[in-house]
Amino acid sequence: MQPDDAAARARFEALFDAHYAELTRFASRRVGADTAGDIVSGTFLIAWRRLAEVPDAHPRAWLYAVARHVIANELRSRERRNRLAAKAGVADDTVTEDHAGQVGEQLRVRAALAALSPADQEVLRLTAWDGLDVAEAAIVLGCGRTALKVRLHRARRRFAARLRAAEDTDVSAARRGPLPTILPEGNLR
Amino acid sequence: MNDLIDHSLARLRAADPAVAPPDPHDPYARAMLDRVLAAGDAPVPVPSRRRRLLPRLAGAAAVLAVGALAVVQPWAAGDPATAYTVDRHADGSLTVTIRVPQLSNPAKLNAELARSGTRVVVLGMVPADRCPVPPALDPDFQLPADPSPAQRDALFARMPVRYEPRDEQVVILIQPWKIPAADTLVLGYAVRDGAQGRTTLVWPAVVTAIPPCLAEPVPGAGR
Numbered sequence: 531m532q533p534d535d536a537a538a539r540a541r542f543e544a545l546f547d548a549h550y551a552e553l554t555r556f557a558s559r560r561v562g563a564d565t566a567g568d569i570v571s572g573t574f575l576i577a578w579r580r581l582a583e584v585p586d587a588h589p590r591a592w593l594y595a596v597a598r599h600v601i602a603n604e605l606r607s608r609e610r611r612n613r614l615a616a617k618a619g620v621a622d623d624t625v626t627e628d629h630a631g632q633v634g635e636q637l638r639v640r641a642a643l644a645a646l647s648p649a650d651q652e653v654l655r656l657t658a659w660d661g662l663d664v665a666e667a668a669i670v671l672g673c674g675r676t677a678l679k680v681r682l683h684r685a686r687r688r689f690a691a692r693l694r695a696a697e698d699t700d701v702s703a704a705r706r707g708p709l710p711t712i713l714p715e716g717n718l719r
Numbered sequence: 720m721n722d723l724i725d726h727s728l729a730r731l732r733a734a735d736p737a738v739a740p741p742d743p744h745d746p747y748a749r750a751m752l753d754r755v756l757a758a759g760d761a762p763v764p765v766p767s768r769r770r771r772l773l774p775r776l777a778g779a780a781a782v783l784a785v786g787a788l789a790v791v792q793p794w795a796a797g798d799p800a801t802a803y804t805v806d807r808h809a810d811g812s813l814t815v816t817i818r819v820p821q822l823s824n825p826a827k828l829n830a831e832l833a834r835s836g837t838r839v840v841v842l843g844m845v846p847a848d849r850c851p852v853p854p855a856l857d858p859d860f861q862l863p864a865d866p867s868p869a870q871r872d873a874l875f876a877r878m879p880v881r882y883e884p885r886d887e888q889v890v891i892l893i894q895p896w897k898i899p900a901a902d903t904l905v906l907g908y909a910v911r912d913g914a915q916g917r918t919t920l921v922w923p924a925v926v927t928a929i930p931p932c933l934a935e936p937v938p939g940a941g942r
Contacts, residue, residue, distance in 0.1 A: 539756065542756070543752065546743060546748075546752050546755075547743045550741070550743035550748055550751075551740040551741050551742070551743055554738065554740075554741050555737035555738060555740060558737050558738045559735070559736055559737050563738045566738070567747075567751070570751065571751050571754065571755065574752075574755045575755050578756065635733075635734070636733070636734040636736070639730050639733075639734035640734055640736065643731065643734075654731065658728055658731045658732050658735075659731075659732070659735045672818065674804075686724050686727075686728060689724075689731065690723050690724040690726075690727035690728075693727050693730070694727075
């Protein structure tokens, strides 16, 4: 092994150790835990081949930007599979309400997030879940810091409004109560 | 409203679906590291930025003003609203920052440039077979067939444009006072996908008439 190779390997192993855990979490938020390993592996493979391009300043943001491309490919494949499943009449995405509380709350919040545009969702995920600061999120999304701040501000507002609207709808539906299917005689005007 | 937003964000953070942080030293992670190191070839050294950005003036540059700027970068998807920015400076120069993959239609950018009074037009380049007529270049901004280093340097000094890649953008500094009165600076742009990733090409030309189209440079043709 040449000295340069050894240095590159050492640098890559340090990169792997430093970011494996958070990259796995990043991927699991977007594609689920089952597929996250493939995304992480694919991302680190690209990072190894292009190690010289990984910046010293924000390596995490660089890795996330690469991971987003790997995820996009995965989601395209998944979409094709889902289309085939839909054609075959397979419902694989049923969501059932959990009445135990916490899970139901998480489903509600995630449903409100999922109702936003993909751009809004991503900027919120990067900052609220992945813990990126403005500079890092701007690198991942390929925009300037000012643009990122504007997008984040708007996304937060829309998310809060969407969550509130969803809950207002739930409350009014609960107040209305179940409609009677049979009206007893005498109650009709 | 701020309380509502803060409360909503707190609920969002609590709804994080991520798995628990895995240990990078567990057997699964070490196996992945070994697989990556074994499967991937040795890291590819990046050609120096200087070399990648050097205008390709060698060879058949007789009819061309200056070379195309090629930037190979892992472009990320982003907001179309950030496709370009135009900044005016006190000395009259302009900085145009473009993210070519997002610049699907330069009409708004051209309108903004026109409002600034600068004779600059941005055009998307098309494959050469769709644009067989070459642009009418100002002879003062062309190189002879076999230019000497001094001739190249002189041309670069005359050119009203400079480039600088910055992060995922191409920053173009335009010095309008260097554009001859009857001429227009045309900035052609294109994106190519290749084995190395996405390559952005930006080609400036000082023309006597705005061309209806601009052909992409042919690799190795010296442009």
